[in-house]
Amino acid sequence: MADVAHIARVSKMTVSRVLAGHSVAPATRERVEQAIAQLGYVADAAAGALSSGRSDFVAVLVPSLASSNFSDTVRGLTSVLEPEGLQLLLGDTDYGLEREERLVRSMLRYQPRCIALTGSQHTDGTRHLLERARIPVVEMWDLPAKPIDLAVGFSNARAAREMVRYLSAKGYRKIGFLCGASDLDRRGLERLKGYLQEMKAQGLGEPRVVRLGESPITMTHGAPALDALLEQWPDTDAVMCVSDMSAFGAIMQCHRRGLRVPRDIAVAGFGNFEVALCSNPTITTVSVDAYGIGRRTGELLLAAQAGSTHAARAQRKVVIDYAVVERESA
Amino acid sequence: MADVAHIARVSKMTVSRVLAGHSVAPATRERVEQAIAQLGYVADAAAGALSSGRSDFVAVLVPSLASSNFSDTVRGLTSVLEPEGLQLLLGDTDYGLEREERLVRSMLRYQPRCIALTGSQHTDGTRHLLERARIPVVEMWDLPAKPIDLAVGFSNARAAREMVRYLSAKGYRKIGFLCGASDLDRRGLERLKGYLQEMKAQGLGEPRVVRLGESPITMTHGAPALDALLEQWPDTDAVMCVSDMSAFGAIMQCHRRGLRVPRDIAVAGFGNFEVALCSNPTITTVSVDAYGIGRRTGELLLAAQAGSTHAARAQRKVVIDYAVVERESA
DNA sequence: TTGAAAGCGATACCAG
């Protein structure tokens, strides 16, 4: 920066002002910009952060980057935060709470302005770190009873109940549920809970639950899970799956077994992924605005720092819509 | 840090040493660690970077985070770089070269130790920025004729040629190719090029190419693309798709049209995504070690800074294996 | 093994 200042025959401060877009005489600005171009100068963000006491980072943690719904959420966040000149610090917890804590600790070292996490379950260590950090925190994809700070999400249990009601209204009575065997995917567990609640509420008899494979289960697990379900309860007439991925795997397995979907057996998914629209038959599912979760989170984060303390208090929980989408499979 | 030092009754330097894992008397270290825990102290990474003159960042740019092959590559990178205490600065170019340049410029502000890009095509501005940055650069997923610095990838054109040979050996003669209409997906274009070359080399007659939809095309585009192909060339007996996503969409459309795959028409994909293994029929495809690309890139990056100048020169291009995987669809 | 002082490259603040 000193070099730029020297070439432009101004002080470092003026260079700094040009970079920050503060008021500078047009002629001076011109000289500085030429010097910057000439040297190919790129300001050091670390020094800026140290000096100004605030970084441009926003920390974001998702369980998985590969999953299309979380990457949609990240895109939504980017669309709001990038124009503000903020830089996402992206982390992938791989559905692990311990790993989440490690990542939070590591990201906090960069003094992010705010942080967005996925889900409402965290280790005590994570909560402790977050409290000490004194920055806005958003929990996404869930509606925690007791949020750390802010939340943007929906009730996965209620959404699953709505799907049971849909199937029940369609005349299905022997409804099974497929999900992973481990407890890593909390949102999947919530959906299972909702299924159990609504089966009871609707008087649909004993639940038929198959838990198979490491959560979150993917396409691959759909086939063996369907097999297990039909082995234990051969007269099942509808299958709810914890996600569209497993629903797709289940449908393909139905075809292999010579079962027609939905005539012989109905299959429903969750998430409204692209595969639900493209598979044959198309998959009845619960549509969730993943991109919107990202955008709303970004907006909340922005508001939380702008309005420092007051404006933020206006809205601490943003509830995201979802809807059962009727397609061919159920 | 001064607070920690005060409580532990040592100097800031000793705290710094404890944090960095340098040699400190066990008793002293103990005191310092207790003070750190007591205060919940987290060192400021920006200050450290500024002072030491090197950051912990590694910049990584991929065309899309949602695409499973690129997210596998990111996982591979993470697996190598994270244990070294490095922090990924992840960016999503959205298949845009201008956007790539913006992201490179913005990431360079954080003085990353090295940077990994996808593909061999970049704007002049990007190349210029990268040269000035004087850090190791890896181009992934391609084998540039003239790499900026290092490269880890394979020839998409050769891989596509191999698939044509496979189909030809299987007895298919009227082979079509489906890909996107725009030129954004350079690797897709390379595959098209390979298809054209090998069709000629094998004397398989006029190529049958349908370019439809914004690249990179996804599941959704498979159906209309297949329709267009069969309308123009009704006697087509095999379809190569630029990716497994579009292959899947095409297969589902075959089913809707009452065509059996592969008996009436064969379909092949590219990438060996999960859907290729789960769909019915399973999809014949080209398997690429996306995770391995990430790992090798990470290793190269690590070597490039460790061996400063010499060790790196040993291997500037890493060629990644691929293979045609025979499944049911072709 | 530990400490003191200098300085990394920018910005905040106050003068002119």
Next chain:
DNA sequence: CTGGTATCGCTTTCAA
């Protein structure tokens, strides 16, 4: 509108 100076929190370097 522009410049000087102090300072952000840490590491480097050198000395004890």
